[in-house]
Amino acid sequence: MSCRRPLIRRGLGREVAHGSFCAVGATVLNWVVMRPLSISFLLVVSACAAEDLAVTAENQRIPDGGVGGETVDGGSNGGGRSSPDIGFQGLVDGGEDPGGEANVAVFDGGYDLDDQTDQHPCAQLCRRPQRVVCGLDFLADEADCVATCVGRLGQMLPAAQQAWLRCGLERCQAGEPVDCHPSHFMGPQGSQDCLEAALLRQRCEPKRFEPLWRDLWECEAWRSPQDQVGLGGGQMVACMAGAEACGFAGFYQCLVETRDRLERREDIRQVCAQAERCGPEVGGHCLMALVGLTTASGEQRVLEVGRCLEAAGGHCPDIQHCLQPAVSPVDAMPLADPCREACGRCGADSALCAEHCVALRQSLSERQSLDFSTCLARSRCDGDWPLEGCLGEVLPQIVSDCASFEAALSGQCAGSGTDALAEAPQVRRLQCALSGLRSGLMTGPQLNDCLARVGCFDDPVDRCLRGRSP
Secondary structure, eight states: OOOOOOSOOTTSOSOOOOGGGGSOEEEEEEEEEETTEEEEEEEEEOSOOOOOOOOOOOOOBOSSSOTTSOOSSOOBOSOOOOOOOOOOSSOOSOOOOOOGGGGBOOBOOOOOTTOOSTTSHHHHHHTOGGGGGTTOGGGOOTTTHHHHHHHHHTTSOHHHHHHHHHIIIIIOOSSSOOOOOGGGGOSSOOBHHHHHHHHHHHHHOTTOSSOHHHHHHHHHTTOOOTTOSSOSHHHHHHHHHTOOBOHHHHHHHHHHHHHHTSTTHHHHHHHHHHHHTTOHHHHHHHHHHHHTOSTTOOHHHHHHHHHHHHHHTTOHHHHHHHHSOSSOHHHHSOTTOHHHHHHHTTGGGHHHHHHHHHHHHHTSOHHHHHHHHHHHHTOOOSSSOSHHHHHHHHOHHHHHHHHHHHHHHHHHHTTSSSSTTOSOHHHHHHHHHTSHHHHTSSOHHHHHHHHHHHOSTTOHHHHHSTTOOO
């Protein structure tokens, strides 16, 4: 497959020199979309081309009472906020806003945490024998149960506290267990949009094992990088908040609606119409790739996948290769790729460095990616990978916030005897750079507040760095 100038660049801003960006890179996004259908979405970049998309969905309506019916996992208060049509203006700084304080998740399970009687929700929970089958076996010791329960509540924000209690006191049944482990409910402040989407999913699947807040976090992970405009993650989340169809049909309808709100919609239709002829799942993967979902999908990834699909024409094996690579990012890279060259100077960890490098690069805009690679070309590997320093040239606030989180984590958890510091510091900081910090799910101070709240014994990196692509 040859590397050639893309045929379509509508809404992508002016042409810039790509240099080594015609290189192959790859990353993997594994997503459970809507049960019973699970999508493993793998994005590759194996040449150059443009971008586009189309496809239609069947409409499965919500059973028994619709969206307005009784909720399975609790109730919410407030409504989602629609995202504006921002187009695709070269993805300059100033992208989507998850909603700020106006879009904070509000959940009222009706539980009084100030109750001083034996009706305190923790006392009620500790009287339930079913708790041991719902991920709450750590509450098995009756002597310490209430104190342990209250301590766990202290690791959560108010809406999550109510949702956790609802899970343990109402959803948890001996014959139909649900995973109420408190770790699912820890993290930064979620959005009302994603709470509405999660509530819909729970209503559609009343016997669902996964808890409400896990579905909320999965929704938050669809958001695009906030430092770029023209990507569809925020609009996708807003659509899911108001969806009425269950299952993959509702998810797919929102994909189509999100595509149609982008300036690139006709380009997306054109390219992905060919992918759809290879099968509906291939067409769906194409749509997800070019709409630009998750913090890992910046303009650079959208451009690379689009160029690959355009070069593939209507050849299904090549189209599937663009969307489902059979090789790792490092194996697919040309020798002259900036990530491969820069990381190749870093010794034994060069392959891991290169994988992180590609993931970071593809989360950037085209302009940011070019600046990032230019920095890599002049970098040196002096003990640490050069990635963080070069990322700081294009996203200084993100790098600063992640460094602050790492410093707080090290200071709080060093010597704690936990696995909080199991990963290398540079790996944690790069994970941070692809977290909800990029999408605006949380700010740097909110990230540090989460760490202080969760503590060292419950994997604070995983709990607080929500909104990450897996």
